Structures are given as structure tokens and as C-alpha cells.
Amino acid sequence: MTLAEVLRGATDYLSARGVPTPRVDAELLLARALGLQRIELYTQHDRPLTEAERAAARDLVARRGAREPLAYVLGDWDFHRLTLKTDRRALVPRPETEVLAERCLELLDGVPAPRVLDVGTGTGAIALTLKSERPDADVVATDASPDALALARENAAALGLDVSFVQTDLADGVDGPFALVVSNPPYVLAAELDALEPEVRDWEPRAALVDEGQTGRLVEDARAVLDGRLVLEVHEERAAEVAAALDAAGYVDVKVGADLAGRDRVVEGAWRPKSG
Numbered sequence: 001m002t003l004a005e006v007l008r009g010a011t012d013y014l015s016a017r018g019v020p021t022p023r024v025d026a027e028l029l030l031a032r033a034l035g036l037q038r039i040e041l042y043t044q045h046d047r048p049l050t051e052a053e054r055a056a057a058r059d060l061v062a063r064r065g066a067r068e069p070l071a072y073v074l075g076d077w078d079f080h081r082l083t084l085k086t087d088r089r090a091l092v093p094r095p096e097t098e099v100l101a102e103r104c105l106e107l108l109d110g111v112p113a114p115r116v117l118d119v120g121t122g123t124g125a126i127a128l129t130l131k132s133e134r135p136d137a138d139v140v141a142t143d144a145s146p147d148a149l150a151l152a153r154e155n156a157a158a159l160g161l162d163v164s165f166v167q168t169d170l171a172d173g174v175d176g177p178f179a180l181v182v183s184n185p186p187y188v189l190a191a192e193l194d195a196l197e198p199e200v201r202d203w204e205p206r207a208a209l210v211d212e213g214q215t216g217r218l219v220e221d222a223r224a225v226l227d228g229r230l231v232l233e234v235h236e237e238r239a240a241e242v243a244a245a246l247d248a249a250g251y252v253d254v255k256v257g258a259d260l261a262g263r264d265r266v267v268e269g270a271w272r273p274k275s276g
């Protein structure tokens, strides 16, 4: 079979299994299995594949056909300007979270050697992005999940970025003050879980998805370690509610920002500890 025939077969297979973008996924998986750039799938489309090449491609395509997230099957995923190792130990970093990271970089602009805390770091996406863009920052990242932290540490080592990782509940036991506390906490309601795509519902860690009150608790707890801004990614339907919680907790300059699709996704506010 030629490469073009295998690509067509893989696309049909993924399509029949309900994968939303079968052609693109088939191209990325085949390119990975064959060690090619995507464009080379077309320049080599007439080339017959060896049995070993077909077996490698079959393995990856079968995993994607079982609706395993593309990022887990590929084993890495781009976030902002970094490529991160991705697997079942942590949530796949999302494009909307890049907006959150960008907002943090904007806020840190002009702040010399800022101390930053990323709560619920997962793969380390936000913490590592901030450290790579701001090498002068002292970045601390927490997660309750030892698996996620192990993956985040692997990412930090692979990228040569010096971030301190702490296993704890939210910011418990972490020494402030921080100029910025950022978090993309779990914000799916348990009742919404069944309606999610199988890639999310059946594969990503439940503890990374399901809202168990982390956002509300962090609004309260972050005040103990903040001398600056709290920046949160939120469920698009709960931005106003989270902004009101920040107001009620005494944060000032509370703002709601939108993601790339114009949905209210980022809520932030400033907290200054009382002097004396």
C-alpha cells in the first residue's frame, strides 16, 4: 500500500469513529509514525510503506480511534512557544489558557524579578511559559496530583527551566508574597461531565476537570500569599459570579477578559496586604 492509500484508510477509520477532525489527525499521526514532516506525506504520497511502517501507523491510529486525545497519542503538544510532553497524568493544555498566560506576561511587564505562583500546574504549561518568557521571575507551581507534578517536572527538566514544584492543596504552605497568582482550576460541573467529548470525559484526569469549589477557595486563600494580582481562568458562564466573589473578598480593580473566541474566560483582581 502507498502512503496516500494508508492516509485515506486512516482518515476513513477515524471518521467512522467520530473523531471530529479525521484528516488532520490522520496526517499528524502518520507523519509521527513515519518520522516525516506533514508536507512530506504529500511529496512521498506514492511511496509504498513497509510492514513495520504500517504497523507503527496502525498503532497510533487505533489509539486515536479509541478517542484518546491526539496530544496523548502524539506524546507532546504545543503551548504558547513551548512543546510540552503530554500524557494521561495531566490535562492537555488548551489554546484559551495561552490567553491567560499572555495576560500574566502583560501584567508582569515592567515588574523586576517578580515572584509568581501557578496553582494547579498540570503539565506545567503556565508556569513554564512564564519562566521561559521571564527568566528573571521566581516561579513556584503547585498541584494536588503527584502524577501531574511528575510530568511538570519532566517538562521543566527537558526545557531546562528552573521552576519550584510543590505538592499541596491550592497554595497551602507556600510562602508568599507573590506579585502574581495565576490558576486554571478545574471548572467543569460534575453534571456537565457526561456531555463532554469522550477525549475529555474518558481520558483526561477527573481531578483536573471537575469543579470541587477550588476557584472559590482560591479567591479566599490567595490573599494570604498575594501582594499583587490574582488571575483566574473560569467557566465562560461563571465569569460574573467569580468577579463578584473577588469583589466580595476585598480585591480591587476586578476585571473580566475574553478568550480568542470572545468568551469571558479570565477574571482578575488586585490584593494588597494591609500594612502593620
Ligand SMILES: C[S@@+](CC[C@H](N)C(=O)[O-])C[C@H]1O[C@@H](n2cnc3c(N)ncnc32)[C@H](O)[C@@H]1O
Pocket (backbone or CB within 6 Å): 090, 091, 092, 093, 094, 097, 119, 120, 121, 122, 123, 124, 125, 126, 142, 143, 144, 145, 148, 168, 169, 170, 171, 184, 185, 186, 187, 207, 208, 209, 214
Ligand atoms: C484544569 S487543570 C489545569 C492544568 C494546567 N494549569 C493547564 O492550564 O493546562 C487543573 C489542575 O489543578 C489541579 N488541582 C485540582 N484540585 C487541586 C487542589 N485542590 N490543589 C492543587 N491543585 C489542584 C489538577 O490536578 C490539575 O492539574
